Amino acid sequence: MEKFIGSQTIQFECPPHILGASSIVGPKEGEGLLKDYFDLILEDALWGEETWEKAESKILKETIHLAIKNAGIAIDDVRYVFSGDLLNQLIASSFAIRSLNKPFFGLFGACSTMGESLILAAMTVEGGFAKYCVASTSSHYCSAEKQFRYPLEFGNQRPPTATWTVTGSGAVVVGNHGQGPVITHVTPGRIIDLGVKDPMNMGAAMAPAAADTIVTHLKDTNRKPSDYDMIATGDLGSVGKELALELVKKQGYDIEQVYTDCGVEIYESDKQDTHAGGSGCGCSAVTLTGYLLKSMKAKRYNRILFIPTGALLSTTSANEGESIPGIAHGVVLENIE
């Protein structure tokens, strides 16, 4: 049976459920606008570990365990784990998942990874390949800055277009039956590159990909923006959000009434010195598993188009003069009860 519609979208016949979710964040995120929604706020971003990388890995591991607990299942019930992160060779994920003893699909979609992992977990469950899968991701401000930009000790100045990598992890358990919102559609995204080369303006690099996935999704499903209670991109921040809004409008869709960006929601940017907002795989992941899913549970929102956005930035390609391609993956979450 064919489940694909339009050019990129999948419409599930038996929409899989999000049975449980979890979020663990760092101290800064715990002082932000969404602080009341997170499951655990760390007092210290190292969490007793010796390195930032090991700390990120621990955060991801504990977040996965918490999601499994929140779903009311046992680790043994989980069949496959889909995860990725920003660190070279996905070391946050591979060391976190090593101890789980479960088959692992390593993913890299930059900050769009929560979308990529959700899509593949949902396809796996709906295709009959597993009863329960975990989809997860993480990021850590300190490990990301060290790898992609400057050593923290250097204390570089950040332009107003820069975003702040979220320290945190989000995980969900996707299952083929049970309680919780369902995933009705997914729209995996294309790589879009309009030539932005500034790693301090990732919002601009990702906005065209976000706009492309939003417009493609609406066309594929023959829906209009008002069919959604919320359209939430991943981590464009305030600069990228405005660009995405404009790019979508140019293609004939006005999403302003329902549109927000997780990177804009997470911090109190004027007070927290986070400039254009939050970013990183963890940004959309903890906003989803904290704010969005808990708001859906409270029936404040009943149908959300969630679109994590990724900037495929590499220091190697950037040093060789390449631009920063963007990608964005769309996932429709809906309350059906």
Add this chain to the structure above:
Amino acid sequence: MEKFIGSQTIQFECPPHILGASSIVGPKEGEGLLKDYFDLILEDALWGEETWEKAESKILKETIHLAIKNAGIAIDDVRYVFSGDLLNQLIASSFAIRSLNKPFFGLFGACSTMGESLILAAMTVEGGFAKYCVASTSSHYCSAEKQFRYPLEFGNQRPPTATWTVTGSGAVVVGNHGQGPVITHVTPGRIIDLGVKDPMNMGAAMAPAAADTIVTHLKDTNRKPSDYDMIATGDLGSVGKELALELVKKQGYDIEQVYTDCGVEIYESDKQDTHAGGSGCGCSAVTLTGYLLKSMKAKRYNRILFIPTGALLSTTSANEGESIPGIAHGVVLENIE
């Protein structure tokens, strides 16, 4: 309908076909034992590009185009592309796939990526989510040495346990009907880490994962080694191959009669100075799309268990004292005509 059997394996109800495949390799691989099986042998590993990374990206892009042509379909027929490589942030893949204008799932499984991409492409097609998907990967000796070990100009000595990263790319088109061998089962692998820390002995780091996936696959399917014409691991090389054989034997299975390793097959190691053999994502990918699939077409082999193996090595984690976890993904290919 549930399609999972045992602890990790998926048995497809409607096994998807490999409709077309392709391989492009560098000059050294073109002088190796499998030279007659490759579609294109480059005279120069830079292939007219300015950097090793751009060369790898070009090799991958052209390999994908060739696989689509060999499958007898058009690029427009491809719905999703699954790809990954060894380079940080998958720049070989993302820049290769940027111009294809197709939804992209970025994967990282180190040198197991051909297995990961094949599994996900097969699940996507068999689940009814697409008619045609591309699964691909690449590696390049020069970009990999630069990133993981030493600058080429340094001319470091290589111990006998070291393997040689294959310059090359393999791609396949997976479809839900048509000619070509089918994928009947897949066994996604777990992360196995027995504490090996030597990046010059990746075969030892990966052998336990290879053995785990082989044994799990045989148990899950209730098959014996002789049910296969060949069991081929990805890139253990001569050192890892012996270890895998021994580890599998300890668990009660003797695979010696049907067992080989792509890293052992690809080079004439004593003449080509490649020590323990070939490695890299490209190693199993070009051995599959060159040697294995062409041998299946000639009916020399009719049922193969293909197990790409990955060492989740990162310079960051290695520098922080961590071991090198391994992973291996199993895919069963079968002639049904």
